[in-house]
Amino acid sequence: xxxxxxxxxxxxxxxxxxxxxxxxxxxxxxxxxxxxxxxxxxxxxxxxxxxxxxxxxxxxxxxxxxxxxxxxxxxxxxxxxxxxxxxxxxxxxxxxxxxxxxxxxxxxxxxxxxxxxxxxxxxxxxxxxxxxxxxxxxxxxxxxxxxxxxxxxxxxxxxxxxxxxxxxxxxxxxxxxxxxxxxxxxxxxxxxxxxxxxxxxxxxxxxxxxxxxxxxxxxxxxxxxxxxxxxxxxxxxxxxxxxxxxxxxxxxxxxxxxxxxxxxxxxxxxxxxxxxxxxxxxxxxxxxxxxxxxxxxxxxxxxxxxxxxxxxxxxxxxxxxxxxxxxxxxxxxxxxxxxxxxxxxxxxxxxxxxxxxxxxxxxxxxxxxxxxxxxxxxxxxxxxxxxxxxxxxxxxxxxxxxxxxx
Amino acid sequence: xxxxxxxxxxxxxxxxxxxxxxxxxxxxxxxxxxxxxxxxxxxxxxxxxxxxxxxxxxxxxxxxxxxxxxxxxxxxxxxxxxxxxxxxxxxxxxxxxxxxxxxxxxxxxxxxxxxxxxxxxxxxxxxxxxxxxxxxxxxxxxxxxxxxxxxxxxxxxxxxxxxxxxxxxxxxxxxxxxxxxxxxxxxxxxxxxxxxxxxxxxxxxxxxxxxxxxxxxxxxxxxxxxxxxxxxxxxxxxxxxxxxxxxxxxxxxxxxxxxxxxxxxxxxxxxxxxxxxxxxxxxxxxxxxxxxxxxxxxxxxxxxxxxxxxxxxxxxxxxxxxxxxxxxxxxxxxxxxxxxxxxxxxxxxxxxxxxxxxxxxxxxxxxxxxxxxxxxxxxxxxxxxxxxxxxxxxxxxxxxxxxxxxxxxxxxxxxxxxxxxxxxxxxxxxxxxxxxxxxxxxxxxxxxxxxxxxxxxxxxxxxxxxxxxxxxxxxxxxxxxxxxxxxxxxxxxxxxxxxxxxxxxxxxxxxxxxxxxxxxxxxxxxxxxxxxxxxxxxxxxxxxxxxx
Numbered sequence: 001x002x003x004x005x006x007x008x009x010x011x012x013x014x015x016x017x018x019x020x021x022x023x024x025x026x027x028x029x030x031x032x033x034x035x036x037x038x039x040x041x042x043x044x045x046x047x048x049x050x051x052x053x054x055x056x057x058x059x060x061x062x063x064x065x066x067x068x069x070x071x072x073x074x075x076x077x078x079x080x081x082x083x084x085x086x087x088x089x090x091x092x093x094x095x096x097x098x099x100x101x102x103x104x105x106x107x108x109x110x111x112x113x114x115x116x117x118x119x120x121x122x123x124x125x126x127x128x129x130x131x132x133x134x135x136x137x138x139x140x141x142x143x144x145x146x147x148x149x150x151x152x153x154x155x156x157x158x159x160x161x162x163x164x165x166x167x168x169x170x171x172x173x174x175x176x177x178x179x180x181x182x183x184x185x186x187x188x189x190x191x192x193x194x195x196x197x198x199x200x201x202x203x204x205x206x207x208x209x210x211x212x213x214x215x216x217x218x219x220x221x222x223x224x225x226x227x228x229x230x231x232x233x234x235x236x237x238x239x240x241x242x243x244x245x246x247x248x249x250x251x252x253x254x255x256x257x258x259x260x261x262x263x264x265x266x267x268x269x270x271x272x273x274x275x276x277x278x279x280x281x282x283x284x285x286x287x288x289x290x291x292x293x294x295x296x297x298x299x300x301x302x303x304x305x306x307x308x309x310x311x312x313x314x315x316x317x318x319x320x321x322x323x324x325x326x327x328x329x330x331x332x333x334x335x336x337x338x339x340x341x342x343x344x345x346x347x348x349x350x351x352x353x354x355x356x357x358x359x360x361x362x363x364x365x366x367x368x369x370x371x372x373x374x375x376x377x378x379x380x381x382x383x384x385x386x387x388x389x390x391x392x393x394x395x396x397x398x399x400x401x402x403x404x405x406x
Numbered sequence: 407x408x409x410x411x412x413x414x415x416x417x418x419x420x421x422x423x424x425x426x427x428x429x430x431x432x433x434x435x436x437x438x439x440x441x442x443x444x445x446x447x448x449x450x451x452x453x454x455x456x457x458x459x460x461x462x463x464x465x466x467x468x469x470x471x472x473x474x475x476x477x478x479x480x481x482x483x484x485x486x487x488x489x490x491x492x493x494x495x496x497x498x499x500x501x502x503x504x505x506x507x508x509x510x511x512x513x514x515x516x517x518x519x520x521x522x523x524x525x526x527x528x529x530x531x532x533x534x535x536x537x538x539x540x541x542x543x544x545x546x547x548x549x550x551x552x553x554x555x556x557x558x559x560x561x562x563x564x565x566x567x568x569x570x571x572x573x574x575x576x577x578x579x580x581x582x583x584x585x586x587x588x589x590x591x592x593x594x595x596x597x598x599x600x601x602x603x604x605x606x607x608x609x610x611x612x613x614x615x616x617x618x619x620x621x622x623x624x625x626x627x628x629x630x631x632x633x634x635x636x637x638x639x640x641x642x643x644x645x646x647x648x649x650x651x652x653x654x655x656x657x658x659x660x661x662x663x664x665x666x667x668x669x670x671x672x673x674x675x676x677x678x679x680x681x682x683x684x685x686x687x688x689x690x691x692x693x694x695x696x697x698x699x700x701x702x703x704x705x706x707x708x709x710x711x712x713x714x715x716x717x718x719x720x721x722x723x724x725x726x727x728x729x730x731x732x733x734x735x736x737x738x739x740x741x742x743x744x745x746x747x748x749x750x751x752x753x754x755x756x757x758x759x760x761x762x763x764x765x766x767x768x769x770x771x772x773x774x775x776x777x778x779x780x781x782x783x784x785x786x787x788x789x790x791x792x793x794x795x796x797x798x799x800x801x802x803x804x805x806x807x808x809x810x811x812x813x814x815x816x817x818x819x820x821x822x823x824x825x826x827x828x829x830x831x832x833x834x835x836x837x838x839x840x841x842x843x844x845x846x847x848x849x850x851x852x853x854x855x856x857x858x859x860x861x862x863x864x865x866x867x868x869x870x871x872x873x874x875x876x877x878x879x880x881x882x883x884x885x886x887x888x889x890x891x892x893x894x895x896x897x898x899x900x901x902x903x904x905x906x907x908x909x910x911x912x913x914x915x916x917x918x919x920x921x922x923x924x925x926x927x928x929x930x931x932x933x934x935x936x937x938x939x940x941x942x943x944x945x946x947x948x949x950x951x952x953x954x
Contacts, residue, residue, distance in 0.1 A: 160577070177574070182449035182469045334555065334574065334581030335450045341495040344579035348531040365528055372491035375463050376452050 005210050005222070005230050006203065007246045010097045016132050018139040021100035027145065029209035033108040036212075041112035045208065047216035049228030054080055054164075054201030055276065055304045056380070057227070057293035060208075066188035067113050067196045076197040077110050077118040078173065078187075079205060081133075082157050082164035084123055086277030086327060087307030090232035090244050091202040095122070095129035098206065099136035103145065103152065105205030108212055110150045113198050117151050121169050124157040161331035165379045166199040167191075168333065179335045180379035203232060223249040227292040235260040237310035238267045249292035253282070256291060257310060267312030271396070275304030277324055278384030280391035281317075302387070317396040318354050318403055321388060325350045328385040338373035339382035345369065346389055358404040363393050410476040425467035425478055426454055436480055437489060437518050439496070439604050440556035441468035444669045445565055448557050453492045453518070457482045464488050486522070493523035499534045499579055501551045509606030511619040515554070534579045542572075543591030545611050545673060546600055550582040553607035559583060559599035566670065567766070568945030569593045583607065594764055597676045598669070601659060612677055613657045616650035617643045625873035626661060626927055628860055630730065630853045631675030633771040635862035635929075636660065636667035638675070640854050640873040654874045655679045655854055663928055666866065668940040672768045682852045686836040689878025692847040699847075704879060704889070707848055711804070712893035714829045715746055718801045724750035724791045727784045728807035728834075729773035732858030733867065733917070734906035735883030736775070736782045738899075739806070742887050743784075745896055750794065752786040753779040756814045765944040769863060774853075778861035781916040781932060795823035804831040806883065807850075809838035833886055850883050851876035857903040858882065859925065865935025867917070869925050 009015040009024060021027070033041055046061030067075055079102065083091040094102060106118050122130045134154050140146040155173055162168040163178040170192045172178035191197025207229055211219045220228035227249050233256055236242045240261025247259065253274055263269055269284040274291065280301040282289070289299040296303045311320065329347040334340040346369060349362045370389040373382055393400055409418045412429050419428045426436045427443065439451035447469050455464035459477040464485050467478075479485065496515065504510045536550035560572045560583065571589040574581050585591060591599070600610045622641040629636040639659045643650060650656065658679055660671040681687075691707035692699050715723065725748060727739045736753075743751045753776070761770045779785035792810070794800050796819060803824075810820045824830055824843055832844035835852045855876040861867050876882075881889075884906045888899060899909050904922050911917045916932045924930050931937060 162577075182447060182466075184469070329578055332578035334577045334579070337450065337452050337492060337495045337554070340555065340579050340581060341498050344534060345498055345529060345531065352531065369528075372488075373495065376455070376488065376492070378449060 003222075003230075004246050005219075006094065006101075006206050006232055007098075007244070009101070010093065015097050016099055016136060018100055018136065018143060021098070025213070026100055026209075027104055029211075029213040030104050030107050030145070033111055033212050036111075038112050038114055041108060041212070044216045045112070045211060048207075048211045048219040049216075049223060049226065050204065050207050050211060050219065051227045051293055052201055053203040053207070053231050053306070055085065055278075057303065060200065060204055063188065063200075064109070064113050064198060066186070067198065068189060071196050074117065074195050075113055075115040076192045076195055077106060077113060077115040078166075078170065078192055078197055078199045079106060079118065079120040079202060080164060080166060080169055080199055081120055081122045081126070081129070081202045082169060083126070083202070083305070084161040084164045085305040085307055086324070087234060087236055087273060087309040088276045088305040089234045089236075090306070092126055092129050093232070093244050094202050094206050095126065095133045097132075099133040100140070101206045101209060102133070102202055103136060103140050105208040106152065107145065107150055108208050109198070109200060109205055115198070116149060117153065119153045119155055119173055119192065121155050121157055121163070121173055123164075124159040130154065130156055160333070161327075162333040162379075162381060165381060168379065169199065170197065177333075179333050180381070182378055224290065224292045224295070226294050231306055233291065234305075234307045235310065236308070238264045238312040238315075239310050240264045249290075251291050253287040253289050253291055253308070256308060257287065260310075263310070263312060267314065269310065270313045270315055271311045271317065273307070273309040273311070273388075275302045276307035277309075277327065278302070278387055279304045280387040281395060283395055301391070304384075316354075317392055317399050318350065321392040322347070322350045322354045324388050324392075325385075328381075332381065332385075336377040336379075336382070339377050339385070342369050342373050343382070343385060346385075353400060353403050356403060356405065358400070359406050360401055360404045362404070363397065363400055367393055408472045408474040408476070410472045410474070410478060412478045413480055419472050421471075423472050425456055425470045425472060428472045429456075429467065429478070429480060434480055436467045437522055438468060439514060439554055440558060442558050442561075442602055442669075445558060445561040445602075448561065451492070451496070451554065451556050453489060453496075455485055455488045455492070456480045457485050489518075489522040490525050493519055494525055494528075496554050497523070497527075498529040499551070500554070501533065503552070507549075507552065507606040508609045508614045509552075509603075513606055514604035536580075536582050541611065542585055542608075543596050545596050545677065546591050547609045547611050547614060548583060549607050549609070550584075552605050553583050554605050555581050555583070556604060558602045558604070559608060562595075562599055562602060563591070563593070563945075565945040566598070566943040567593045567595045568943070568947070572599075594672045594674060594768060595670060595766065597673050598660065598671070602669075610657065616653065617646055617656050618649075621645040621649070622656055623873070625854070625871050627658075627854065627870040627873065628774065628868045629658065629671055629675040629678070630774040630860070630870075631672070631678040631772060632767075632769040633773060633776055633863035634667065634767050634769050635774055635860050635866065635868050636671045636675055636767060637663040637868065637927075637929075638671060640679075642854070642873045644874065653683045655682050661927075664940060665928065665938045666862070666868075666940055667767055670767065670943075672764070672766070674768055674772075679854070681836045682854055684836060686838075687852075687877055687880075688834065688837045688841065688847055688849040689880055690849060691879060694845050694847075704881075707846060708886075708889050708893055710846055711831055711848070712890050714802045714831070715742075715890065715894060718829075720747035720749065722799070722801040723748045724752075724794065724800045724803050725784075726788050726791060726803065726805045726808055726810075727751065727753045727779065729753050729771075729776040729779050729785070730807050731775060731779075731883050732853075732856075732870075732903070733775065733778045733782065733861055733910060734858050734903045735806075735887070736779050736784050737906055737910040737914070738884040738887035738891070740782050740784055741896070741899075742891055745891065745894060750791050750800070751784050752788040752791050753784050754787045755808055755810070766941060771863065774860040774862070777863050777865060778859075778867075781861060782910070782914060792820060792823045795827055798826045800826075801828045802831070803827045803829070804833070805840060805844070806832075807834040809840045811839040811843075833883065835880070848886055849878060849880040850886065851880040855880065856882040858884075859903075859907060859922075861932060862929075864938045865932040866929040866938060867920055867925055867932060868929035869922060869927075
C-alpha cells in the first residue's frame with residue numbers, strides 16, 4: 001500500500017487536536033512557506049501537478065495564478081466543504097480527523113494568493129465535521145496561527161447540492177439564493193462580494209502542506225504524468241469493506257475494488273459509478289481504467305470527486321437511474337431553463353418506466369432531451385446529470401426495454 | 407470601439423455592448439427572454455444562443471461583449487436547433503392556455519414558438535402545477551404556471567425600485583415567483599413588471615379581460631400625470647367598442663426615452679387616465695341661469711364669452727389657466743390676454759398637501775406643463791386673482807380646468823369670491839364643484855383626444871397625439887380660445903395645434919426654433935435648458951459597491 005499523505009494522521013488518537021497535529025510535523029510547512037515568496041508557492045503547486053479534487057480536476061496552481069496581479073482590494077480564499085456529490089464522503093473525514101491540515105493548507109494558499117480572509121463553506125448536514133473544524137479554528141486562533149494577517153470564517157450551508165458548485169457557493173455565501181453565476185466574470189476575477197476569489201476543495205488544500213514540506217517533485221512522482229499525488233477514494237456499495245481509501249491516482253478501478261476487499265458475498269460485479277453520482281457509469285468490462293482525471297476522461301466517464309459506487313448483479317440500473325434522476329430534479333436550482341425543466345421531465349419518464357408504464361421511445365426521448373440540454377447551462381450541474389441519463393440507458397438499454405410496455 | 411461581423415454584416419459598437427444589442431443595431435433579432443437592456447444580465451433563459459467563430463458551442467449573446475474581429479452567426483443550423491430545444495424546454499410545463507390568457511397576441515412564447523419552435527410536442531407526462539390568479543398587489547396578478555422564471559420582475563424590484571418584494575422560491579421545476587413573507591407588490595412602479603414579463607405570468611389587474619390586445623391601436627403620447635412627462639404609448643380600443651364597458655383608453659404603456667423615463671413609468675401615471683372616459687366628462691357647452699343648467703351650442707357659447715370679454719374692462723377680467731393645459735392652449739390664452747389687455751392671468755393653485763417627489767420619476771407637481779406656463783408667462787399664482795374677486799374687483803372670471811373649491815383652498819373664501827363674480831366661465835374636461843357654479847361651461851378635449859405639447863420641469867418640450875376623437879362637442883383649449891379670438895376680430899392662426907405651436911415658437915424666445923418635426927418622438931429642449939437623462943433608479947443608487 002502506498003504511503004498515506006492525506007490520511008497520514010487519521011489513525012492517531014486525537015488527531016484532530018492542534019497538539020497531536022504539531023507533534024507529527026504539523027505547521028512545519030507553514031513555517032517554511034512563510035519564508036517563500038507568494039509566486040514561489042504558486043510555482044511549487046504548479047510543479048506538483050496538483051489538480052482540484054472536488055470534481056472538475058482543474059490544475060490548482062494555474063487557478064491560483066489567475067488572481068489579477070494589479071488588484072488592490074481584498075482577495076478571498078473560499079474552501080468548498082459542501083461535500084454533496086452522491087457517493088462521496090472524503091472531505092468529511094478530513095474535517096473530522098485532520099482539520100488542522102486544512103487550516104495549514106489555507107494559510108499557505110492564502111499567502112500564495114495574498115488573501116487575508118478565508119471562508120469555509122461546510123455542508124449543512126455535516127454537524128460533527130463542522131464542530132471539529134470550528135474547534136480547530138479556535139485552537140489556531142488561540143495559538144496565534146490565525147488572526148495574524150489571515151482570518152477564517154466558518155459558514156454552514158443549508159442543504160442544497162448546488163451550493164457545492166463554486167459560484168452557487170459564492171452566491172450562498174453572499175447571503176443570496178444559491179444560484180450559480182453567469183461566467184464571465186470568473187471567480188478569480190470577480191468572485192465573492194465582487195472581489196477576486198479562489199475556491200478550492202478541502203482535500204485539494206490538504207495536499208498543499210505536504211507539497212510545500214516535501215517538494216513538488218516528490219508529490220508529482222506519487223501520481224501520473226498529468227496529475228500528481230494521491231487522493232482519497234470513497235468506495236461504497238457491494239464491496240467487502242466500503243470506506244475511504246487513499247492511494248496514488250495511478251491505481252486502476254479493478255485494483256481499487258480489490259483494495260476494498262473485492263465484491264461482497266457472492267455478488268458479481270455489474271457496474272461501477274467511478275466518480276460520484278454525476279459520473280457516467282462503467283460496465284464490469286470497463287474497470288481496467290486508471291483512476292486519475294485523464295484516465296477516466298479517456299474512458300468516457302469522469303473521476304469527479306472520486307466517489308466510487310460499486311453495483312452487483314442484484315442492482316437494477318433503471319432503479320438506480322430513477323434515484324439519481326430524482327436527485328437531479330430535486331437539486332436543480334431552477335435557474336437555467338433546460339436544466340430546470342428537463343430534470344423534472346426526465347425523472348417523470350424514468351419513474352414511469354420503472355413503474356412499468358414506459359414506452360421504448362421514452363428511452364430515445366430521454367437521450368435526445370439530455371443531449372439537447374447538455375452544454376447549454378450556466379453551470380456544470382446539468383452536464384453532470386446528462387452523463388448518467390445517457391450512459392445508464394446506452395449501456396444497459398435491454399434492462400430498460402424489459403420494463404417497457406411497448 | 408470594437409468592430410465585429412454579425413451574419414456577414416460589419417458593425418462598430420461601443421466597448422461593452424453585448425451581442426444582442428450589437429445585432430439589434432443591424433436589424434437582426436436574437437430571440438431572448440431574460441435579457442432586458444434596463445436590467446442586469448441573468449443569462450438564465452438560454453434562448454439567446456449564437457455561434458461565435460472559434461467557440462466550441464453556441465454561446466449566450468446577452469453575456470457576451472462584442473470584441474474586435476469577432477465573427478458571429480445567429481442563424482446556423484446548430485443555433486436554430488438549440489433555439490428549438492430551448493423553446494421546448496420553456497413550454498413543457500406551460501399550461502398552453504392561450505385562449506383564456508390575457509397575454510395572447512403579445513406573448514413571446516407564442517411569437518418565438520412560431521418563429522423558432524414549431525416542433526412536435528413530446529411531453530406526455532403530468533405537468534407541474536403551481537398557483538394561479540394570485541394577486542401580488544393592487545395592480546399585478548400572477549399565474550405561476552405560465553411563468554418562465556426569467557426573473558425580470560425580480561430584478562426590476564431589486565435593481566430599479568430597490569424594494570425587493572419579489573423572489574424566486576423553491577427549486578428545479580417547482581421554482582416559482584412569489585412575494586417575500588409579509589410583503590405586497592405595492593410600490594409605485596409595480597405596473598412595469600407586467601410590461602417586462604414576456605409571457606402571461608404577470609398581468610395587469612386593471613387591463614386584464616377588458617379587451618383582446620389585437621383590437622388595440624397605439625398612439626405615441628406623454629403621460630400628463632406629473633411634471634416629468636414620461637413618454638407613453640396610449641393603447642385604445644376603437645375596434646371593439648362594446649368591450650370593456652365602452653372604455654376607450656385600455657391602458658398606458660411606457661415608451662422608451664433615455665432622456666426622460668427610460669423604460670419605466672409610475673403607477674400614478676399608468677392608472678391615471680380614468681378621467682378620460684369617466685361619467686364626469688363635460689361634452690357639450692352649457693349655460694346656467696339661476697339654478698338651471700342647459701346644453702347649448704358653440705355659437706351661443708362663444709358669442710356669450712366674446713360678448714363678456716368686450717363688455718368688461720380689462721381690469722375687471724381675470725383668467726385662471728391651468729398647468730394641465732398644453733403649450734398651445736396656454737399660448738392662445740396669452741394671446742387673448744394681450745389682445746384685451748388683461749393683466750390678471752395666473753395658473754398656479756395650491757398643490758395637494760400630500761403630494762411629494764418620490765425617489766424616482768414621479769414629481770410632487772402633478773401637472774404636466776407648469777414649466778410651459780411659466781415660460782409662456784401665464785404661470786403666476788392664483789391667490790391675487792381670488793383676493794381681487796373677493797373684493798368685488800373681478801366681473802368676468804374664466805377658469806380652465808381648476809376646481810377652486812377643492813379642499814386645498816379655503817372653500818368659504820373661494821365661494822365668496824365666486825359669488826361676487828358676475829360671469830364665471832369654466833372650461834375643462836371633467837366637471838367639478840367650480841363648473842357646477844359656472845354661468846358658462848365649455849367642454850375641452852382630453853389629452854388623448856387632441857394633439858399638443860407639454861414642457862416638462864427640466865424644459866423638454868414633448869408631443870402628445872390624438873388617439874381618439876373628442877367626446878361630444880369637446881374642443882382643444884387652443885381651439886376654444888382661438889374661436890373667441892376670431893370672434894373678437896383677431897387674425898386667424900390656424901386650425902391645428904401645430905399652427906399654434908409655430909406661432910408660439912415665433913413669438914417666444916424660449917421656444918424659438920422648435921418645430922413639431924424636430925420635437926419628434928423624443929422631445930427637444932427649450933432654449934437654455936441643459937440636455938437631460940432619465941434619473942438613476944433608486945435600486946441602483948441604494949446598491950453598495952459590494953454587489954455592484
